[in-house]
Amino acid sequence: xxxxxxxxxIMIAHSFKGAIFGPAQQLHGATFVVDxxxxxxxxxxxxxxxxxxxxxxxxxxxLAPLNYRNLDEVPELxxxxxxxxFLAGHIHRRLSDAIRAGxxxxxxxxxxxxxxxxxxSHTAWAAFEASVAxxxx
Amino acid sequence: xxxxxxxxxIMIAHSFKGAIFGPAQQLHGATFVVDxxxxxxxxxxxxxxxxxxxxxxxxxxxLAPLNYRNLDEVPELxxxxxxxxFLAGHIHRRLSDAIRAGxxxxxxxxxxxxxxxxxxSHTAWAAFEASVAxxxx
Amino acid sequence: xxxxxxxxxIMIAHSFKGAIFGPAQQLHGATFVVDxxxxxxxxxxxxxxxxxxxxxxxxxxxLAPLNYRNLDEVPELxxxxxxxxFLAGHIHRRLSDAIRAGxxxxxxxxxxxxxxxxxxSHTAWAAFEASVAxxxx
Amino acid sequence: xxxxxxxxxIMIAHSFKGAIFGPAQQLHGATFVVDxxxxxxxxxxxxxxxxxxxxxxxxxxxLAPLNYRNLDEVPELxxxxxxxxFLAGHIHRRLSDAIRAGxxxxxxxxxxxxxxxxxxSHTAWAAFEASVAxxxx
Amino acid sequence: xxxxxxxxxIMIAHSFKGAIFGPAQQLHGATFVVDxxxxxxxxxxxxxxxxxxxxxxxxxxxLAPLNYRNLDEVPELxxxxxxxxFLAGHIHRRLSDAIRAGxxxxxxxxxxxxxxxxxxSHTAWAAFEASVAxxxx
Amino acid sequence: xxxxxxxxxIMIAHSFKGAIFGPAQQLHGATFVVDxxxxxxxxxxxxxxxxxxxxxxxxxxxLAPLNYRNLDEVPELxxxxxxxxFLAGHIHRRLSDAIRAGxxxxxxxxxxxxxxxxxxSHTAWAAFEASVAxxxx
Numbered sequence: 001x002x003x004x005x006x007x008x009x010i011m012i013a014h015s016f017k018g019a020i021f022g023p024a025q026q027l028h029g030a031t032f033v034v035d036x037x038x039x040x041x042x043x044x045x046x047x048x049x050x051x052x053x054x055x056x057x058x059x060x061x062x063l064a065p066l067n068y069r070n071l072d073e074v075p076e077l078x079x080x081x082x083x084x085x086f087l088a089g090h091i092h093r094r095l096s097d098a099i100r101a102g103x104x105x106x107x108x109x110x111x112x113x114x115x116x117x118x119x120x121s122h123t124a125w126a127a128f129e130a131s132v133a134x135x136x137x
Numbered sequence: 138x139x140x141x142x143x144x145x146x147i148m149i150a151h152s153f154k155g156a157i158f159g160p161a162q163q164l165h166g167a168t169f170v171v172d173x174x175x176x177x178x179x180x181x182x183x184x185x186x187x188x189x190x191x192x193x194x195x196x197x198x199x200l201a202p203l204n205y206r207n208l209d210e211v212p213e214l215x216x217x218x219x220x221x222x223f224l225a226g227h228i229h230r231r232l233s234d235a236i237r238a239g240x241x242x243x244x245x246x247x248x249x250x251x252x253x254x255x256x257x258s259h260t261a262w263a264a265f266e267a268s269v270a271x272x273x274x
Numbered sequence: 275x276x277x278x279x280x281x282x283x284i285m286i287a288h289s290f291k292g293a294i295f296g297p298a299q300q301l302h303g304a305t306f307v308v309d310x311x312x313x314x315x316x317x318x319x320x321x322x323x324x325x326x327x328x329x330x331x332x333x334x335x336x337l338a339p340l341n342y343r344n345l346d347e348v349p350e351l352x353x354x355x356x357x358x359x360f361l362a363g364h365i366h367r368r369l370s371d372a373i374r375a376g377x378x379x380x381x382x383x384x385x386x387x388x389x390x391x392x393x394x395s396h397t398a399w400a401a402f403e404a405s406v407a408x409x410x411x
Numbered sequence: 412x413x414x415x416x417x418x419x420x421i422m423i424a425h426s427f428k429g430a431i432f433g434p435a436q437q438l439h440g441a442t443f444v445v446d447x448x449x450x451x452x453x454x455x456x457x458x459x460x461x462x463x464x465x466x467x468x469x470x471x472x473x474l475a476p477l478n479y480r481n482l483d484e485v486p487e488l489x490x491x492x493x494x495x496x497f498l499a500g501h502i503h504r505r506l507s508d509a510i511r512a513g514x515x516x517x518x519x520x521x522x523x524x525x526x527x528x529x530x531x532s533h534t535a536w537a538a539f540e541a542s543v544a545x546x547x548x
Numbered sequence: 549x550x551x552x553x554x555x556x557x558i559m560i561a562h563s564f565k566g567a568i569f570g571p572a573q574q575l576h577g578a579t580f581v582v583d584x585x586x587x588x589x590x591x592x593x594x595x596x597x598x599x600x601x602x603x604x605x606x607x608x609x610x611l612a613p614l615n616y617r618n619l620d621e622v623p624e625l626x627x628x629x630x631x632x633x634f635l636a637g638h639i640h641r642r643l644s645d646a647i648r649a650g651x652x653x654x655x656x657x658x659x660x661x662x663x664x665x666x667x668x669s670h671t672a673w674a675a676f677e678a679s680v681a682x683x684x685x
Numbered sequence: 686x687x688x689x690x691x692x693x694x695i696m697i698a699h700s701f702k703g704a705i706f707g708p709a710q711q712l713h714g715a716t717f718v719v720d721x722x723x724x725x726x727x728x729x730x731x732x733x734x735x736x737x738x739x740x741x742x743x744x745x746x747x748l749a750p751l752n753y754r755n756l757d758e759v760p761e762l763x764x765x766x767x768x769x770x771f772l773a774g775h776i777h778r779r780l781s782d783a784i785r786a787g788x789x790x791x792x793x794x795x796x797x798x799x800x801x802x803x804x805x806s807h808t809a810w811a812a813f814e815a816s817v818a819x820x821x822x
Contacts, residue, residue, distance in 0.1 A: 001547050002496045007534040009395045013287035013303035013344070018183050022190065023342040029287035029303010031395050041547050043500070046429050047492035052535060053433065068297040070287070081184035085139045089180070121283045121305050122807060123144040124189060136138050136178050146806045150698035150714035150755070155457050159464065160753040166698035166714010168806050205708040207698070218458035222413045226454070258694045258716050259670060260418040261463060273412050273452050275821050276770045281808040292594050296601065315821050317774070320703050321766035326809060327707065355595035359550045363591070396533060397555040398600060410549050410589050420669045424561035424577035424618070434616040440561035440577010442669050479571040481561070532557045532579050566731050570738065629732035633687045637728070671692040672737060684686050684726050 001112065004049035005037040006056045010063050014071040014082045021081075027072070030120050032087065034063060036095060037115040037129075040107075050107045058103050062094045084120045088128035092116045096132045113137065138249065141186035142174040143193045147200050151208040151219045158218075164209070167257050169224065171200060173232060174252040174266075177244075187244045195240050199231045221257045225265035229253045233269040250274065275386065278323035279311040280330045284337050288345040288356045295355075301346070304394050306361065308337060310369060311389040311403075314381075324381045332377050336368045358392045358400035366390045370406045387411065412523065415460035416448040417467045421474050425482040425493045432492075438483070441531050443498065445474060447506060448526040448540075451518075461518045469514050473505045495529050495537035503527045507543045524548065549660065552597035553585040554604045558611050562619035562630045569629075575620070578668050580635065582611060584643060585663040585677075588655075598655045606651050610642045632666045632674035640664045644680045661685065686797065689734035690722040691741045695748050699756040699767045706766075712757070715805050717772065719748060721780060722800040722814075725792075735792045743788050747779045769803050769811035777801045781817045798822065 013029040036059045040049045066074065071082045080086060092114060099108040115129035130136045150166040173196045177186045203211065208219045217223060229251060236245040252266035267273045287303040310333045314323045340348065345356045354360060366388060373382040389403035404410045424440040447470045451460045477485065482493045491497060503525060510519040526540035541547045561577040584607045588597045614622065619630045628634060640662060647656040663677035678684045698714040721744045725734045751759065756767045765771060777799060784793040800814035815821045 001540050002500065002537070003539075004496055004537045005535065007396065009397070011298075011302050011304050011394070013301050016183075020183055020185075020188055024285075026342050027287050027344040028285050028342040029305075029344075030285050031303075031305040033396050043494075043496060046427075046431055047494040047497040048431075049496050049537065051431055056535075068300050068302040070301040070303075083180075083184040085141055085180060085186050086184040089139065120285070122281065122307050123283070124142065124193075126139070126141045126186065128140075129138050144807065146808070148709075148713050148715050148805070150712050157457055157459075157462055161696075163753050164698050164755040165696050165753040166716075166755075167696050168714075168716040170807050205711050205713040207712040207714075220454075220458040222415055222454060222460050223458040226413065257696070259692065259718050260694070261416065261467075263413070263415045263460065265414075266412050275814050276774065276812070277814075278770055278811045279809065290594075294594055294596075294599055317768075317770060320701075320705055321768040321771040322705075323770050323811065325705055330808075357591075357595040359552055359591060359597050360595040363550065398553065398604075400552045400597065401550070403549050403551075418670065420671070422572075422576050422578050422668070424575050435559075437616050438561050438618040439559050439616040440579075440618075441559050442577075442579040444670050479574050479576040481575040481577075531559070533555065533581050534557070564731075568731055568733075568736055631728075631732040633689055633728060633734050634732040637687065672690065672741075674687070674689045674734065676688075677686050 001039055001041055002043055002049050003037050003039045004052060004055065005035050006052060006059055007033060007035050008056070008059050008063055009033045010067040012066055012069055012071050016081045016083070018081065032084065033119040034059065034091065035117040037117070038111055039113045039115070040110050041112055044107050048107060050104045050111070054104055058095065058098060062091060062098060084118050084124070084126035085128065088116045088118050088126050092128045092130060093134065096134060099132050138176055138178055139180055139186050140174050140176045141189060141192065142172050143189060143196055144170060144172050145193070145196050145200055146170045147204040149203055149206055149208050153218045153220070155218065169221065170256040171196065171228065172254040174254070175248055176250045176252070177247050178249055181244050181247070185244060187241045187248070191241055195232065195235055199228060199235060221255045221261070221263035222265065225253045225255050225263050229265045229267060230271065233271060236269050275313050275315055276317055276323050277311050277313045278326060278329065279309050280326060280333055281307060281309050282330070282333050282337055283307045284341040286340055286343055286345050290355045290357070292355065306358065307393040308333065308365065309391040311391070312385055313387045313389070314384050315386055318381050322381060324378045324385070328378055332369065332372055336365060336372060358394045358398070359402065362390045362392050362400050362402035366402045366404060367408065370408060373406050412450050412452055413454055413460050414448050414450045415463060415466065416446050417463060417470055418444060418446050419467070419470050419474055420444045421478040423477055423480055423482050427492045427494070429492065443495065444530040445470065445502065446528040448528070449522055450524045450526070451521050452523055455518050455521070459518060461515045461522070465515055469506065469509055473502060473509060495531045495535070496539065499527045499529050499537050499539035503539045503541060504545065507545060510543050549587050549589055550591055550597050551585050551587045552600060552603065553583050554600060554607055555581060555583050556604070556607050556611055557581045558615040560614055560617055560619050564629045564631070566629065580632065581667040582607065582639065583665040585665070586659055587661045587663070588658050589660055592655050596655060598652045598659070602652055606643065606646055610639060610646060632668045632672070633676065636664045636666050636674050636676035640676045640678060641682065644682060647680050686724050686726055687728055687734050688722050688724045689737060689740065690720050691737060691744055692718060692720050693741070693744050693748055694718045695752040697751055697754055697756050701766045701768070703766065717769065718804040719744065719776065720802040722802070723796055724798045724800070725796050729792050733792060735789045735796070739789055743780065743783055747776060747783060769805045769809070770813065773801045773803050773811050773813035777813045777815060778819065781819060784817050
């Protein structure tokens, strides 16, 4: 399996609901360094998984509605605990929607799967990996 | 598949037996930066793979009997070459035992697999991945 | 000059005032990976700059009032733009106060200077370096 | 599954053919930090995936014909776009050839798969993973 | 002293002249991950060393004439060995010229010094630090 | 000031004497990732601080007597607490001795200072910086 990964980041505020979260129930925030890994069994005629410039632009576009925001007030996230792993899944769904809609051209239709990783610090990170159709292997 | 990873480290002495190990047959040591990756196909109602605080505490607890030790003198490791890959497997077994015994609560019972990675330097690392029951995919 | 550095992190929310900040005027947040570098021209009889365990504990203690907080609501920061560089200076002042008050024992009194670095992402970081008395070299 | 990974790097010049590559159609270059991950379900009697010294030496040997070269002039790569993902596949094939020919001894014959990752910058990397026989899982 | 650092990168081809360079006399290339550290004894009224967005944009603008190029054919570098340390100095001069010409506004005039670091691999990097007027402390 | 840095590593066992060291009084060990930073106000005619190949070879040679050893049994270190900061100073002295003896040729005689950094984990490191004659600035 071939893969290509691009990295970007977002800086957000949020709070969690539930005693299990302890002090993270307070409004706080995070830098999430976000890696998007595109996976495909064979390369295009150009020798590519997907175009790296298009991939980086798409990731930035998908992250934009979250960046510099308080996630507690983002309508589509209302009532959710926006944990690192949940956000990995959320970004996966948004990026997959865009890929299925053609955002990465024909190469995007050849992707076997997509993995989104979010690093919340130097000691913790989370990820979600599934096909662009949302199927978990 | 969702995953959550937490990082800790240990500082140990050891030596290896066998000509293949060259100078590493001498008593030397290592810092192992240890990553524990917990994997699960769906999130809990709280939006979690497992609780990150509990996961970090459990990893530290499992590493404690190895930390600041000469592994050549740790009874349960006697007669073994405590290579980086062997230790990844050993820590996997200890962490899995604790999870099966309930150390991560009900969420721990939902884990599909666990991956333990040990970084021995900026140029080498090793890992072991299997289910919490020890089955290799 | 000898130095010893320990690393920790905080996860905070905040917003900035001033058109220069663009979208960062909105409530957002950051993970700051914080490095505290202690500098001293000679070592103690034990061969230390300062005790690494005490240094790590002190850093965690100084960071605690900021961690998991909305800095816009922390009284001592009211009305300040809590930029990465400002926070480096703020943490330097709190850590220096504690060191002058004896938090690192006699070794702390031997420090020539202290540098606090805050990494806000994989592409940006800031720092403040001065003597424990606050003098910039 | 057990794995062992070793890291090395190469510094090369190249250019790409095709409008999709934009400015990268010009002769430019890259440092590729190369990770070779060897995977195996059980360890050898010595407690190894493969010997780390042999693995590092073999990786260096496989990279040598590419290092400090203009890839546009390396005969075996003529007419190919030597993208990061293509090179990951190319190095995989060369390393696999050597392993099948015995370069890592009997342990090399026990490998389930091999993953080659090339980091081209702090924000992008690519990889190819397959069995030593070239089968993609 | 306060500092703010931003990171970017370039991908270039080049060759060196002189037997001391061994195989690097051949046309090869590098990714240089470039850090620009801006240093200033006090912060602006906004709490800044310089505006981070302006700083990142300026660094990208200064790097543009080098990016995706064969440095052997860049007129202003003709006849020079574009070693990592030389390039750190070259980028320092270009960035300093722009800052003195007002590219970072009034805050740029308050800078005590500027440090440019270029990482050529995971095992080697170089830097040049001087005032914006070019004076080495 | 120009600088060039090369990275290597050692894997050692040791123990400390003194109650302040707590569990580190037991025989344990560490991987030290070692950075040697060579500093010089102007470049050589070749455009170099020092030759990077010679620098890397010299660092490896200086580290060799420590690598894969129990430092408690290395005669020249007997009776010393081989803390991370102490070892940074020790390696600085050995490297400086070699440079003064000509190990880096004429370029080595032009060095203003040398900084040795030892990373003991992802959360702690230490350094010693002085002139090649041992003078602390």
